Amino acid sequence: MTEDVDVDPPPPMEDRELSWLAFNGRVLQEAADPDVPLFERLAFLSIYSSNLDEFFRVRVASLRSLLRLKKKKVKRLPLDPRRLLREIHRVVHRQQETFGFLFRDLIPRLEDVGLRLRSDTQLTEPERAAVRARMVDEVLPTLTPVPLESEGPSPFLPDRSLHLVVELWTRGTAPLPPPEYVLVPVPSPPFPRFLTLAPDHAGVRTVVFLDDALRVALPDLFPDRDVGGAWAVKLSRDAELHLEDEFEGDVVEAIRKSLAKRETGVPARFLYDMRTPWSVVRLLHDALGLEAEDMVVGGRYHNLHDLRGFPRDGVDGHVYPPAPALPHPDLDAAPSVLDAVAAADQLLHFPYQSYDHVVRFLTEASADPRVEEIWLTVYRVSRRSQVLAALLEARERGKTVHVFLEVKARFDEASNVEWADRLRDAGVVTSFSDAELKVHAKIALVVRRESSGERRRFAYLGTGNFNEDTARFYTDFALLTADDRLAGEIERVFHMLEGRDVPRTFDHLLVAPHTLRAALVDRIRREARRAREGRLSGITLKLNALEDEAMIRELHDAARAGVPIRGLVRGICRMVPPPDASVRLRSVVDRWLEHGRIYAFHGTDGAPEVFLASADWMHRNLSRRVEVAFPVLDPRLRDEVLDVLELQLADGRKGRVLDGSGRNVYAGAAEPGFGSQAAVRNYLARLSPSTDP
Numbered sequence: 001m002t003e004d005v006d007v008d009p010p011p012p013m014e015d016r017e018l019s020w021l022a023f024n025g026r027v028l029q030e031a032a033d034p035d036v037p038l039f040e041r042l043a044f045l046s047i048y049s050s051n052l053d054e055f056f057r058v059r060v061a062s063l064r065s066l067l068r069l070k071k072k073k074v075k076r077l078p079l080d081p082r083r084l085l086r087e088i089h090r091v092v093h094r095q096q097e098t099f100g101f102l103f104r105d106l107i108p109r110l111e112d113v114g115l116r117l118r119s120d121t122q123l124t125e126p127e128r129a130a131v132r133a134r135m136v137d138e139v140l141p142t143l144t145p146v147p148l149e150s151e152g153p154s155p156f157l158p159d160r161s162l163h164l165v166v167e168l169w170t171r172g173t174a175p176l177p178p179p180e181y182v183l184v185p186v187p188s189p190p191f192p193r194f195l196t197l198a199p200d201h202a203g204v205r206t207v208v209f210l211d212d213a214l215r216v217a218l219p220d221l222f223p224d225r226d227v228g229g230a231w232a233v234k235l236s237r238d239a240e241l242h243l244e245d246e247f248e249g250d251v252v253e254a255i256r257k258s259l260a261k262r263e264t265g266v267p268a269r270f271l272y273d274m275r276t277p278w279s280v281v282r283l284l285h286d287a288l289g290l291e292a293e294d295m296v297v298g299g300r301y302h303n304l305h306d307l308r309g310f311p312r313d314g315v316d317g318h319v320y321p322p323a324p325a326l327p328h329p330d331l332d333a334a335p336s337v338l339d340a341v342a343a344a345d346q347l348l349h350f351p352y353q354s355y356d357h358v359v360r361f362l363t364e365a366s367a368d369p370r371v372e373e374i375w376l377t378v379y380r381v382s383r384r385s386q387v388l389a390a391l392l393e394a395r396e397r398g399k400t401v402h403v404f405l406e407v408k409a410r411f412d413e414a415s416n417v418e419w420a421d422r423l424r425d426a427g428v429v430t431s432f433s434d435a436e437l438k439v440h441a442k443i444a445l446v447v448r449r450e451s452s453g454e455r456r457r458f459a460y461l462g463t464g465n466f467n468e469d470t471a472r473f474y475t476d477f478a479l480l481t482a483d484d485r486l487a488g489e490i491e492r493v494f495h496m497l498e499g500r501d502v503p504r505t506f507d508h509l510l511v512a513p514h515t516l517r518a519a520l521v522d523r524i525r526r527e528a529r530r531a532r533e534g535r536l537s538g539i540t541l542k543l544n545a546l547e548d549e550a551m552i553r554e555l556h557d558a559a560r561a562g563v564p565i566r567g568l569v570r571g572i573c574r575m576v577p578p579p580d581a582s583v584r585l586r587s588v589v590d591r592w593l594e595h596g597r598i599y600a601f602h603g604t605d606g607a608p609e610v611f612l613a614s615a616d617w618m619h620r621n622l623s624r625r626v627e628v629a630f631p632v633l634d635p636r637l638r639d640e641v642l643d644v645l646e647l648q649l650a651d652g653r654k655g656r657v658l659d660g661s662g663r664n665v666y667a668g669a670a671e672p673g674f675g676s677q678a679a680v681r682n683y684l685a686r687l688s689p690s691t692d693p
Contacts, residue, residue, distance in 0.1 A: 011556040013574045014660045016547060017059055017084060021091045022662035023571040024051050026589040028095060029656075029664060031102050038109055038318040040591070042307045045103060050305035052092065053160065053236060060088065061238035061268035064293065085293065091662075093297075100299055103307075113315050114204050119300075120212040127206055128216055130197055135217035139191055139210075143221065145182040150286040155183060157288065159237040162186035162303055164211065165272075165280060166218060167228030179228060181283060184221070186211050186232070193306035196313055207311055209301060231276040233284065234302040236269040267291075271298035320591055323681065325354035327688045337361045338368065338448065341458055341480045347637040348478040349644070350464065351592060352684045355471035359386045361460065361480060365446040366394030372455075373447040375494045377439055378405045380465040381419065387466040388419060395426050402429045404497045406439045431498060433626075437513065439497065440621065441628040442466065442478075442614050445490050457487035461630040463596040463612055474595040475677070477612045477641070479630060486630060493628060512615055512627035517551075520622075523601045523609070524554045524563075530602065531562035539565045542598040542645060545572040545616040546585075552617075559583050568648055569658060570594045572618075576660030585658035586667055588651050590677045598645055599629060610638045640687075644680050651676035 030036055031044035066081040107117050123131065146155045148165065157163060163183045170177055188210050195213045197206040208216075211232055218227045270290050272281060274297045285295060327333075328348065334340035337360050348357055363386075365371045374394050381388055388403075395401045405420050424430045433439050444460035464476030481487060489509045495502045496511075504514040523539075530537040539558065546552065546567065552575045559565050559581035567575070567585045570593075577583035588594055597616060603609040613629035615621040632638040648655070652668015654675030659665075 008557075008560070010549075010553060011578065012576045012660070013549065013552060014576055014662075015084065015087075016572055016574060017055075017063070017088055018091065018662060019572045019574055020055065020059070021088065021095070022664060023587070023589075024048055024055070025095055025662070026587060026656055026664050027051065028098055028102070030589055032098075037320060038106065038113065039310070039312060040318075040320055041102075041106060042310050045099060045106075046305045046308035048095075048099060049303070049307070052095075053303075053305065056236050056269040057159070057238065060085070061266070063088075064266075064268060065238075067293070089296065096298070099304075103304070110207075110310075111204065113318060114199075115311065115313075115315060116204050116206045118206050118208055118212075120208070120215040123206070123208070123216070127197060131195060131208060131213045131216045132220065134195065135213050136220050139187060139214070140217060140221050142187055143184060145184045145221070148181040148183055148283060148287050150283055154287060154289045157183070157233075157235040160234065160303065162188065162211065163233050164214060164218075164230045165233055165276070165284065166222075166230045167280070168222055169226040169228055171224065171226050181280065183233075184214065184218075184230075186214060188303075188306065192311075193303070193309060194311050196311045199314065203314070205311070205313055211301060229277070229280075231273040231280065232271075232298075232300060232302055233273070233276075234271045234298075235267055235288070236271075238266045238268050267294045269296050270294045271296050271302050273298060273300055275300070323351075325356075326352050326681070326685050328353050328357060329687045331357045331360075332688075337364050337480070338446070338458055342456070342482045345483060345634045345637055346480040347632070347634075347640060348480070349680070349684055350471045350476045350478070351473060352475075352681050355468045357480075358460065358466070358471075358478060359390065359468060361446075361458075362387060362390040362444070363393070365448075365458070366390050366397060366399065368448065370450070371399060371446055371448045373400045373402070373445070375402045375443075375445040375447075375491075376404070376466065377441055377443050377497075378403055378416065378419065378466060379440055379442065380467050380470070381416075382467050382469045385419070385466070386468055388423070391428060392423070392426050395428050400429070401427075402431070402494065402498075404431045404433075404439055404494070406433055437624060437626055438620075439626040440614055441493070441511075441626050443490055443493065443628055445487065445494060447491075456482065457484060457491060458482050459487035459490040461486065461490065461612070461628065463614055473591075474593045475680075477596045477598075479612065479632065479637075483633060485633065490628075493626075497626065508631055508633075510611065510613075510629040512621060512625055513623050516615060516627060516629055517622040520551065520599065520617075521554055523599075524551075524558050526604070527563045527601060528558040528561035530604075531558070536602055537563045538600075538602040539563055540567070540598070540600040540645060540649070541565075541617070542568040542594075542596065542648070543616050544570050544595065544597065545618050547572050547574050547616070547618040548622055549574070549619075551622070555583075556581075566649055567658075568594070568645070573658045575658075577658075584649075586649065586651070586655045587658055587664075588648055588655050588676060590654040590675050592677055594648075597629075598641060600642065600645065607635065608638065608642065610641050612641065643683060647679045647683060648676040651679075 027044055027048045031041045063081045063085055110117055163185055166182050166184050168180045191210060193210050195208045195210060199205045215230050267290055330340055330346055331337060365374055391401050403423055405416055420430055442462035446458040448456045450456050459481050462478040464474050485508050489506050492502050510516040510519045527537040527539055546569045555565055559578055564582045569585060569587055573585060577585055597613040599611040601609045610632045611629040615627035615629060621627055632641055655667035656664045657667050
């Protein structure tokens with residue numbers, strides 16, 4: 001059917017970077033929520049800081065690279081990078097002020113539970129003596145100060161390393177010469193960021209930032225000088241690998257070479273204490289070869305992602321209550337995971353249910369003498385991956401094991417290269433992505449020879465990584481199935497990854513970059529046709545990011561046709577809901593990181609069409625990555641996914657309205673209580689009647 005040509009102007013869209021900052025603002029809201037336990041509020045401050053660091057190292061660094069283009073090329077860009085950078089700094093400055101207020105507000109609350117955070121100027125003389133003794137014995141011998149001079153070679157500051165700029169005066173001369181300045185590293189790591197003293201008579205422990213402990217001990221580091229001021233600085237560097245320049249050679253070797261660049265990348269942000277004298281700021285600018293755009297005013301402390309490790313010595317509680325994994329309705333009692341999957345599709349919800357079922361699926365396959373082949377994709381895994389350990393064991397037992405390993409997973413490249421070496425050394429058939437595509441699909445295949453001689457295929461299809469560590473705090477879905485409609489097509493995906501000449505079209509799976517985008521567009525337009533014909537229609541999405549302009553345009557067109565559209569978007573959401581259409585967009589940020597993707601359509605046969613996926617609606621996922629979206633064919637499991645989705649859409653406690661303003665207004669009243677994650681846990685507990693949620 002030929003579609004009508006749409007002559008309407010393109011819909012307004014929120015800027016990608018500002019939308020991401022709005023997401024980080026939602027993280028900051030969790031740190032501000034008095035119903036969140038104390039140490040968890042510190043953890044959210046840590047997450048905010050870590051997120052912002054990566055944002056500057058990747059996104060801001062990319063914008064800064066645009067400023068290095070010739071003016072003619074900059075004029076042809078769809079955005080003004082300089083103007084956008086100014087807006088980014090404005091938003092970040094406002095958020096950082098909120099961060100500082102929240103951190104200061106938590107300090108007396110920490111003291112209420114027996115942890116007294118003190119700066120160097122607040123320590124008593126006995127405390128200063130204890131700090132000084134430990135620093136002299138343990139830390140100072142490891143330090144090498146570096147002179148800071150406006151002329152001569154620039155000292156090198158590694159990415160994200162902390163330093164104090166220390167002012168030194170010559171002792172005993174008249175008239176006094178100008179002070180000298182040195183950079184002193186704050187050595188965390190290898191030392192903990194916080195130093196904890198013995199409890200006082202009331203049982204309260206004093207906690208000191210390592211930065212402040214170093215300030216206390218500076219006279220011992222410079223015994224022949226008088227120490228003046230000491231101000232914290234930190235340089236974040238461009239974290240992009242720029243591998244496109246090296247794709248002529250082997251991609252793994254390109255990764256190996258490029259990993260070294262991460263520490264030496266161009267500056268993305270130079271943070272300095274707002275109390276630093278302007279003359280010292282100018283000296284830093286000149287001596288380190290920085291540009292004006294690099295210089296960002298910060299607080300007294302940097303690298304506050306270290307707050308996640310704030311000492312809790314002797315303090316119990318003040319964290320989220322334990323949430324042990326719920327029993328799975330079928331798998332917990334099943335003697336064999338493979339046999340249970342052969343009998344019926346099995347749906348897993350992490351972290352509500354245990355990731356051990358996935359490990360068990362693979363370890364059972366490695367031990368089963370009838371299993372001949374195991375295939376698996378790797379994007380991010382645990383350093384001590386039980387998943388890959390099971391594959392190594394399978395190889396030792398003589399099975400054929402194929403692993404498709406993505407060595408371009410940002411910030412996990414080194415780990416993946418190490419695993420690639422181990423797998424190949426063990427005889428695992430290890431393949432890598434080509435220069436153009438990342439493999440982001442989370443799939444596995446087990447091939448077992450049944451007693452009849454038939455090859456029986458068992459597939460794992462997931463929305464999250466094969467990573468048992470992150471599965472404890474990322475919400476994800478996984479489907480285990482022996483349905484050959486899916487397992488047979490998964491085998492073909494693996495053959496495609498190996499470069500075999502197989503069809504790139506599928507009857508059930510939606511596979512990027514070949515069919516996923518077109519299949520989604522077809523379904524959106526189908527819903528629009530139904531709405532125009534006066535029939536029931538609807539689109540419901542759960543994504544980490546809704547960014548692709550073409551897909552947003554399709555959604556706007558469907559909304560104008562009368563299709564009700566609902567979306568849960570955790571992070572970037574560029575879509576601005578039109579005021580005259582039934583589009584409702586929400587974002588849930590809570591205890592666990594929402595990570596699973598769901599695409600649900602009203603469908604044509606009276607039953608909704610539901611897909612789970614590894615892909616967000618971003619251009620890179622739909623057009624430049626290998627992704628797999630898979631239908632939930634079992635009606636019982638499909639309803640289970642939809643029930644979970646409805647609970648989250650109804651969340652007024654942890655759900656925020658996404659309207660393009662970046663305001664993050666809560667979707668409901670701010671009454672005390674828990675949000676949809678607690679509701680989902682209760683729902684899943686009811687699937688196992690013997691479980692107490």
